[in-house]
Amino acid sequence: MTQDNKFLPDKKVSIIGVPFNGGQPHTGVEEGPLRLVEFGLANQLEEMGWQVDYEANEHISDMRPEDDPVVMKLKQPKYVSSVTQTVAKQIHDRAKEKKFVLTLGGDHSVALATVSGVFSQYPDACLIWVDAHADVNTPGTTDSGNIHGCPLSFLLGIAGDHPNFNWVKPVLKANRLVYIGLRDIDDAEKKIIHELGITAYTMHHVDKWGIGQVVDMALDRVNPNRDLPIHLSFDVDALDPSVAPSTGTPVRGGLTFREGHYICEALAETGLLVAADIMEVNPALENDNAVFQTIQVGCSLARCCLGESLL
Known part of the structure; x- marks a missing residue:
């Protein structure tokens, strides 16, 4: 049974949609x-007793600049920076109102906004990063230049x-970050994880010890x-592609349906738990059945974050 939340006295949740693709190459x-909201997520949370407000941010694409050259290897830095800085303020304001902040992405560069916003309200928070990828490349180590692989750095x-990300403050300490589900890590990221002493549980550890x-x-x-x-940032590609196929960078051998929900x-x-991100659901990839399956899983993960249990 879910305990009363120590930090959120009232059952109020703010769903913040971030319809954004600027941190990676896939539309x-x-x-x-x-699509997650159209599937009924807000209504599902209301049926669980939550007071829900929803901000769609449907005009984010209007923030795309006409000219956005590569800077220090990073692609679309102006666009990513302007969107994430704006959304970070929005998230901070909702967290300050003692609302659970449920952010729906969008690609994982949006974590620049979610972590900045949540940690500005809860500076002693910890971050649970559930992902196939470490997303800790720096502008100096990234091969692709896609910013969704760099937010944690x-x-x-x-x-x-x-020059485009001077607004991002180092709000996260290495001893307040833990990975679960890693299985596709660049060599440079492995070096960073070891040098900073970041705790990381790969799929090998899940196999060895079990998710509990x-x-x-x-x-x-x-x-x-x-x-x-606690702030949870959950990239659906942490799940095996057989569970959540409609995502941009799927990697075989991921978390099962139950393992993801158990987390x-x-x-x-x-x-x-004061905030959760559900990231990288891409309805344009795969067939209709796969899209439906991935959206269904995204909604059920969100409900579990807000207290849905099997009994």
């Missing part, structure tokens, strides 16, 4: 937030000076006294 991921303060023990160990590392706010359920049970 379609900007459709994810609206900026948030950790290791990206160096980039992995979640417990993750919390022991970043929230040992179970008294700090959300267990974090909700702590009574400490």
